[in-house]
Amino acid sequence: MNLYDKIFKEYWNPYVAMGIAGLLSALYFGITGTVWAVTGEFTRLGGHALQWFGVDVSNWDYFELIGINGSPLTRTDGWIVIGMLVGAMMMILLSNSFKIRIPSQKRRLVQGFIGGIIAGFGARLAMGCNLAAFFTGVPQFSFHAWIFMIMTALGTFLGVKVVSTKWWLGRPNLQSGKGKRKIKKKNIKKTNIQPVLGWIVASVYAGIIVYFLATGNSLLAVGALAGALFGILIERGQICFTSAFRDLWISGRAVMSKAIAVGMIISVIVTFIFIQTGSAQVIKMAAPSTVIGGLLFGFGIVLAGGCETGMMYRAMEGQVLFWVVGVGNIVGATLLSYGWDHFGIFNTLAAGWPQVNLINEWGPAGALLGTLAMLVLWFLFSNWWEKRFRYGTGIKQEQIKHITVKEV
Numbered sequence: 001m002n003l004y005d006k007i008f009k010e011y012w013n014p015y016v017a018m019g020i021a022g023l024l025s026a027l028y029f030g031i032t033g034t035v036w037a038v039t040g041e042f043t044r045l046g047g048h049a050l051q052w053f054g055v056d057v058s059n060w061d062y063f064e065l066i067g068i069n070g071s072p073l074t075r076t077d078g079w080i081v082i083g084m085l086v087g088a089m090m091m092i093l094l095s096n097s098f099k100i101r102i103p104s105q106k107r108r109l110v111q112g113f114i115g116g117i118i119a120g121f122g123a124r125l126a127m128g129c130n131l132a133a134f135f136t137g138v139p140q141f142s143f144h145a146w147i148f149m150i151m152t153a154l155g156t157f158l159g160v161k162v163v164s165t166k167w168w169l170g171r172p173n174l175q176s177g178k179g180k181r182k183i184k185k186k187n188i189k190k191t192n193i194q195p196v197l198g199w200i201v202a203s204v205y206a207g208i209i210v211y212f213l214a215t216g217n218s219l220l221a222v223g224a225l226a227g228a229l230f231g232i233l234i235e236r237g238q239i240c241f242t243s244a245f246r247d248l249w250i251s252g253r254a255v256m257s258k259a260i261a262v263g264m265i266i267s268v269i270v271t272f273i274f275i276q277t278g279s280a281q282v283i284k285m286a287a288p289s290t291v292i293g294g295l296l297f298g299f300g301i302v303l304a305g306g307c308e309t310g311m312m313y314r315a316m317e318g319q320v321l322f323w324v325v326g327v328g329n330i331v332g333a334t335l336l337s338y339g340w341d342h343f344g345i346f347n348t349l350a351a352g353w354p355q356v357n358l359i360n361e362w363g364p365a366g367a368l369l370g371t372l373a374m375l376v377l378w379f380l381f382s383n384w385w386e387k388r389f390r391y392g393t394g395i396k397q398e399q400i401k402h403i404t405v406k407e408v
Contacts, residue, residue, distance in 0.1 A: 007236075008094040008195075014256055017237020018263030021230065025136055025263075026270035028226045032076060032219060035140065035282050036230060037132030038084070038308050039123040039333055041077045042326075044068050046334030061346065062124075062337035076223030083227015086205050088235040088313040090228070093198030100318040107170055108305075112321045115304030116311075116328020117335070119297050122155075124336040125345070126293025127284045129308045130241040130301075133294070137284065138264055138375070139271035141367045143356035144286040146374070148294040155298020156245035163302055164250075231313070240310030242301040252389035254382035261379040265372060272368050275359070287353030289345070304328070 025036045047057045047068050057063050072078025092098050103109060123129035126148050128137065134152070137145025162168055205228060212221035233239065237259075244256035275281055284290075301307045304325045306314055311329070315322040339345045358367040 008091065009096075011238055012233075012236040014237050014239065014259035015262055017233045017239055018259040019266055021233045021237070021239065022139075022263030022265070022267035023270060024226065024229055024233070026139060026267045026274065028222070029136070029139075029271055029282075030274035030279055031222055033280060034076065035132055035136040036080065036226075037077065037128055037136065038081050038312070039120065039129040039329070040066050040132070041072060041075070041081045042120065042308075042330050043124055043333040043337055044075075044077075045072065046330045047337065049330075050334065057337075060337055060341065062340035065340075074220075076219050079220055079223035080227040080230065083205075083224050083229075084231035084234065084309075084312055085316060086201060087228035087231020087233075088316040089231075090198050090201045090205070091232050091235045092313075092317055093194045093201065096192070096194045098194055098316075098318050100320065102320045105170055108321055109324050111168070112304050112325040113328040115300045115302070116325040117300070117332035119300030119304055119307070120329035120332025120334075121336045122293045122296025122298075122300055122332075123308070123329075124293070124333045125349070126290045126297065129297065131308065133284075133290075133297075135241075135260070135264060136267070136282075138371060139267040140282050141272075141275075141358040141371060142281070142283045142286075143358055143361075144284045144290045147286055147290045148297075151291050151294030152241075152298035153245050155295040155300075156242065156302050157249050157298075158295075159299045159302025160246055160249045162299075234309045235313040235316070238313075241307040242305070242310055245298065246302055248382070248385055248389075252386050254386035257382040258379050258386075261375050261382065265375050265379075268368070268371050268375065272364075276364065281357060281359070283355040283357045285350055285353045286356045287350045289349035289353075292349065300332070 029035055043062070043066065047060075047063055048071065050057050057068065070078075072082060089098075119129075123133070126133050126144070128134075128148070130152065134145040134149040137148065205224070209221050209224050212218070212224060239259075240256065241260065244260050247253040247255075248257055301310075304311070306322060306325065308329070311322045311325050315326055336345070358371065361367070362370055
């Protein structure tokens with residue numbers, strides 16, 4: 001296999017993809033002072049959509065908190081999202097794997113939309129999704145990230161229970177092999193149009209980055225470049241936080257869970273260096289909103305079938321379901337932004353709760369060693385779980401040899 005095939009046609013080892021993502025995330029923080037996140041921009045997009053329809057959102061407390069000035073084209077967060085979509089699309093085209101896919105069960109579109117709403121609402125209630133709320137929150141030594149992570153795990157467990165029911169699954173599409181017409185295979189010439197389009201997309205996007213640099217918009221250039229690199233990593237590594245948790249509960253598979261822990265360990269070490277050299281931390285409230293938001297987010301991403309990262313690259317693959325999930329996510333985030341002050345969500349669930357900085361609480365060395373120790377424990381727990389429950393929750397590894405293939 002040549003180098004091109006290894007890079008563009010084969011999926012990458014998740015440990016490699018997550019390790020690079022962890023390093024890139026920390027470098028992005030060190031350069032820009034902000035973190036890798038997407039749902040904040042999804043929320044702003046919802047606000048812009050309301051403005052297009054004449055709704056004044058300028059006095060909504062949530063938008064005053066996260067900011068809504070400008071547009072995605074003038075914000076680094078906007079270019080992170082654009083870049084992730086472009087980076088994923090570029091790799092999909094170069095691997096010649098784009099294909100429009102519609103779920104055979106149309107109910108999945110409704111389920112995905114509902115799951116997207118719940119996940120979007122929960123993510124913004126906790127002030128961030130799986131990226132800002134724990135993948136980059138833990139390296140920032142923000143205690144709220146650990147609360148969110150634990151509640152997300154619990155939410156995914158509950159979500160698995162729901163999506164495993166007959167009510168959720170619906171009737172299977174069974175087709176008898178009898179009476180099927182035999183379709184004669186034709187020699188279809190395989191075109192290389194997708195890779196060509198992929199290189200065109202890459203060239204145009206590179207031109208945009210060069211333009212930003214030439215016009216002095218260096219932060220936008222960094223955001224656009226980092227976003228594209230993130231998009232490449234999540235698509236080639238098939239990085240999805242939903243599968244990381246869901247696979248644990250369904251099959252016991254822990255590869256993605258362990259890979260995420262490795263990526264976070266790398267990010268923690270590099271981020272710590274930046275913090276010690278003067279970079280300001282991003283610390284968020286450890287409040288009931290974090291608990292409820294994490295639970296809703298974990299529950300919603302399982303119903304939807306993917307988290308924000310998984311949703312983005314799958315949508316670029318042509319999976320229509322995840323376009324619907326994305327719309328639902330924006331709707332859910334926008335509903336939360338409205339309810340933040342209009343329904344009293346902030347006063348009830350967030351007001352007065354502290355922003356707990358582990359570096360201040362434990363000291364620099366204690367925070368670094370303590371955080372690394374907890375991540376190592378996560379890795380070891382995932383490894384133990386995989387060995388004990390590899391083929392289904394509650395089925396021990398030593399029992400597998402006594403179960404026939406038919407029974408499995």
